Amino acid sequence: MPDQDTIVQEEQLETKIAALFALLSDLYSTDDLLVKAGKLNVLDALDSNKINQKLIALQKIVLDNPTLDKLPSGNNAKLELMQHLEDELVSQQAEKMAKKRVEKRISDKLAEKEHQYLKQLRKEIIKSESKDEFSSSPQVLKKELELESLEANSLNVSALNLVSPQKIEEIVGQQEGVKALLSKLQSPYPQHLIIYGPPGVGKTTAARLALEVAKSKGSSPFSKKANFVEVDATTLRWDPREITNPLLGSVHDPIYQGAKGKLSQAGIPEPKLGLVTEAHGGVLFIDEIGELDPELQNKLLKVLEDKRVQFDSSYFEQSDKKVPDYIKKLFASGAPADFILIGATTRTPQEINPALRSRTSSVFFEPLTKDKIKKIVQQAALKLDFNFEDKAVEKISDYTSEGRTAINLLLDAYNLALYHDDNRITGEQVEEAAKLRRMTLINRGQVTSEGKIGRVLGLGVNGFLGSLLEVEAVVFPAATEGQGKIKFNQTAGDMTQDSVFNAATIVRKKTGKDLQNYDLHVNLVGGAKVDGPSAGTAIAVAIISALEEIPVKQDVAVTGEISLQGDIKAVGGVREKIYGAYQAEMSEVLIPQENKTDFSIDDRLKITMVENIDDVLTRMLITKV
Ligand SMILES: Nc1ncnc2c1ncn2[C@@H]1O[C@H](COP(=O)(O)OP(=O)(O)OP(=O)(O)O)[C@@H](O)[C@H]1O
16 A cells, blocks of 8 residues: 555645646647657556656657656656656757747738738729819810820831831841851850941841841740831930930939929939840840930940949939839949840941940841842732832842832832822822932943043942932133133032132142133033032042043042042041942942041942042042143
């Protein structure tokens, strides 16, 4: 029989064990406790009446140790063990409560953030939906309605779009260029590039269509939604203070936003995203990239490198609670601008900023020959679904070597045919359309190795296009010596008049003949208007040729101002003029030595630098003066 003390101690142990089990079930849910007991193989022990077995189960569960199968001997030692288990349970409980508290704080914080976010979102929506009292005025609503009805009425199906290539295979005469373009763009790692070539030969159209091809390739990083964003560098306006910068984006500081702007009233600067961000994930096409302001080019290069564009404003306050989150984000981390740059230029690679050139690969588009122009016109005429004479196509190719101009001339002739109730486009209609556009035939086929007296081929430039300028001079002995008359066409411009007078002095120096003893007529064929003294040299050569009756070579063209000393001075548009001479199939072109840095030598035709009238006469006259 156990003595009284032992009974009391056992009762104490039982009470303590019950208390510990109560603590345990506070710590774990019943299910969790059963699972844990199952894993530790003590489920039976929990139900047992034997104190020791219960204590062993308790020990295993609390200390999470399945190997603790023994108990210390002696009741005191057991009481100490239970004290230890109780401490352990208390500390586990404390840990659990601490965790709970932290979790609660986290979920409170989350709820608060969500609430703020929803509030902000609601504000934005209300702002965009709501009309202030000004914009809901009857006058403004009426204007809005008028504008909407105008928009709904659009009838402008662009004819140019209709007849332009819709597939890359329809680009004519640029096989090499298109191959290079496609290979660089449809790769899994597309490259930035610049397309070099004359105007109107399909650079923009090919770039746009090449992106479509790239999008259809599974390995391309361009998604189906990738944008083709197009901008012309010659019309891009920007302000170095970054008040306006449509290319890169700008920050509208509050003082510039106008009194009505909500953000401006709150003194908040607002970043306006630029084309580089609109092109994110796609292509940014910059036409005439060579004309882009050098400072803007440097900024663009930085964006290309960072693939982001950053904003800055002295009005921005990070801590200002009124500043919307999206504005804070834009100031903190900028806007994305990860795109492929395609530039197009009529310049040569040497004339492009070296930093830009080194980051882009080069693609070359060729000038279009007469045959290619005919093919472009035929292709477009078929899309118009209208009859046309072969002569019409032939005629168009006589007027231009630019694809775009050819298409426009075709469309003009088409409109004229409709106007005349004709069911086909004829050669005459093309001529009529060309006349209305003030176009002249291009000088293909003028080249002849035979010399001509008093006829010199000079060079003119119109926009980006250089062309031949035909200068004629005729002289007769004056009826009365010393009273000769000089005549020239008035339409040719004041500068031409000066050029003729300068030429008269040179002629006297070179030939010893006084022009006052002759009637002289100088003519710029076709009433060409010359803005500048650049025809001076050609005029002098024409007069000398006429006076001395020495023929002038007809496959050599010249440009240059002439001084009273007979020096050939620099002129503008040399690059375009050289290209014009090439197109007109000249074999040599004479350029002022002073212009030698304005162009790069190409091997398409012979370019000779000239310093004075003697250099020119040696190369242009068939025999010596
Ligand atoms: N090689 C070509 N093949 C087919 N069509 C062409 C070609 N070149 C030009 N075109 C026609 O002319 C239009 C204008 O061409 P596009 O704008 O692509 O030329 P571009 O070289 O980019 O000219 P620019 O340098 O002046 O911008 C095209 O929409 C197309 O109808």
